[in-house]
Amino acid sequence: NAQTQSILKETADQKAKRMEWWTDARFGMFIHWGLYAEAARHEWVKQRERMTTAQYQKYFDHFNPDEFDPKKWAKEAKAAGMKYAVLTTKHHEGFCLFDSKYTDYKATNTPAKRDLVKEFVEAFRAEGIKIGFYYSLIDWHHPDFTIDRVHPQRLGENATEADYAALNKGKDMRRYREYLHNQVKELLTNYGKIDILWLDFSYPGKNGKGHEDWGGVDLLKMIRKLQPGIIIDNRLDLNNYTDGYDFETPEQVKPSALQKYKGKYWETCQTFSGSWGYYRDENTWKTHRQLLDLLITSVANGGNLILNVGPTARGEFDYRANHALDSLSYWMHANNKSIYNCTYPPDNYKLPESADIRQTYNPHTKRLYLHLFAYPADGKLVLPGFANKISYAQFLNDASELLYKTEGGNIILQLPKQQPPYAVPVIELFLQ
Numbered sequence: 001n002a003q004t005q006s007i008l009k010e011t012a013d014q015k016a017k018r019m020e021w022w023t024d025a026r027f028g029m030f031i032h033w034g035l036y037a038e039a040a041r042h043e044w045v046k047q048r049e050r051m052t053t054a055q056y057q058k059y060f061d062h063f064n065p066d067e068f069d070p071k072k073w074a075k076e077a078k079a080a081g082m083k084y085a086v087l088t089t090k091h092h093e094g095f096c097l098f099d100s101k102y103t104d105y106k107a108t109n110t111p112a113k114r115d116l117v118k119e120f121v122e123a124f125r126a127e128g129i130k131i132g133f134y135y136s137l138i139d140w141h142h143p144d145f146t147i148d149r150v151h152p153q154r155l156g157e158n159a160t161e162a163d164y165a166a167l168n169k170g171k172d173m174r175r176y177r178e179y180l181h182n183q184v185k186e187l188l189t190n191y192g193k194i195d196i197l198w199l200d201f202s203y204p205g206k207n208g209k210g211h212e213d214w215g216g217v218d219l220l221k222m223i224r225k226l227q228p229g230i231i232i233d234n235r236l237d238l239n240n241y242t243d244g245y246d247f248e249t250p251e252q253v254k255p256s257a258l259q260k261y262k263g264k265y266w267e268t269c270q271t272f273s274g275s276w277g278y279y280r281d282e283n284t285w286k287t288h289r290q291l292l293d294l295l296i297t298s299v300a301n302g303g304n305l306i307l308n309v310g311p312t313a314r315g316e317f318d319y320r321a322n323h324a325l326d327s328l329s330y331w332m333h334a335n336n337k338s339i340y341n342c343t344y345p346p347d348n349y350k351l352p353e354s355a356d357i358r359q360t361y362n363p364h365t366k367r368l369y370l371h372l373f374a375y376p377a378d379g380k381l382v383l384p385g386f387a388n389k390i391s392y393a394q395f396l397n398d399a400s401e402l403l404y405k406t407e408g409g410n411i412i413l414q415l416p417k418q419q420p421p422y423a424v425p426v427i428e429l430f431l432q
């Protein structure tokens with residue numbers, strides 16, 4: 001899997017420059033929206049419940065998002081401090097939110113009667129938010145897309161090779177490949193500058209699909225040509241190209257699993273409640289603190305967080321998503337300087353590993369940020385080995401001074417008894 005070939009022929013510095021806005025941004029919004037919002041029980045509902053395309057048709061017929069107003073979405077994303085947004089232009093179900101020439105299975109033919117992607121692009125761009133398109137490589141609607149054994153939900157655990165052969169009879173992946181290329185071309189041609197392409201996903205190997213099924217090399221060449229500045233995720237299965245992808249995508253992992261990505265370009269994608277599409281009855285919503293942990297720990301390991309919202313079938317963020325976003329806005333308004341343009345600190349400013357503090361660092365301003373996941377009861381915070389390393393200390397949220405003294409090689413910060421009104425307060429240290 002040695003990376004031997006390249007399309008852009010760029011140096012590491014040139015790549016860093018192309019990626020700069022994205023690494024500085026650190027925080028984005030994922031939006032999973034499609035017909036599955038109506039079922040409101042997971043975006044994989046068609047597979048999970050083994051629905052036929054005919055059975056799934058009711059969602060197409062009833063798709064009528066009367067409250068769809070992407071300007072509202074964009075305002076919420078912006079308020080929460082998200083700098084880019086990635087929308088599912090087509091998810092695995094195959095339904096297109098955009099007006100594609102190559103299918104009838106699209107929003108313009110439903111009661112919605114609109115190109116929802118176009119409106120999304122215009123609204124988010126108007127708020128200064130960078131635009132990303134998610135496009136599913138998998139397609140459970142296209143008549144030529146063969147169904148694989150690795151998704152056993154489709155036919156059940158006990159299905160035989162013969163059952164799959166019967167199901168896939170007459171399908172021709174070459175025609176699907178052409179469709180896929182045509183649609184990616186439409187998306188990268190008809191909507192102006194697109195900043196991110198999020199292709200999802202490959203499952204190479206026996207009974208799976210990989211870059212050969214997608215025509216990955218030609219697809220990549222076309223993408224790079226149509227949108228030379230674009231940033232692409234790593235799910236096209238093109239590992240032998242240096243620019244076969246731009247960033248890694250650890251999905252739904254715990255904050256503690258992020259450390260191993262340090263030094264790479266990466267973005268963890270995470271849901272609020274477990275599923276990506278709107279799931280009415282899901283009761284596993286992450287707390288505000290867990291969301292902050294994901295955001296801060298991502299930056300503390302040099303990566304991005306893209307947090308997903310699954311709008312309802314009426315086209316709105318539901319109340320739990322709104323609540324979570326509001327809490328993030330509140331925190332970000334006061335503390336975003338420890339997120340944007342930040343990364344992990346140089347080794348000589350690293351505190352001993354602790355569950356209570358997460359550090360980020362802005363290499364441009366040379367400021368160090370301590371995120372307090374536990375607040376010291378006596379107000380004393382010891383920074384071992386920090387003598388002569390700092391020149392000033394304050395809370396980030398209100399720029400109120402924090403007094404400190406030097407003892408031995410250590411700095412001892414004196415914090416007020418009362419914790420600032422943030423789930424995770426941040427200390428800003430000016431380095432000498």
Ligand code: FHN
Pocket residue numbers: 043044200201251269276
């Ligand atoms: O199967 C999908 C899933 O529905 C969702 O879109 C996530 C987002 O990263 N990706 C897939 C699984 O990797």
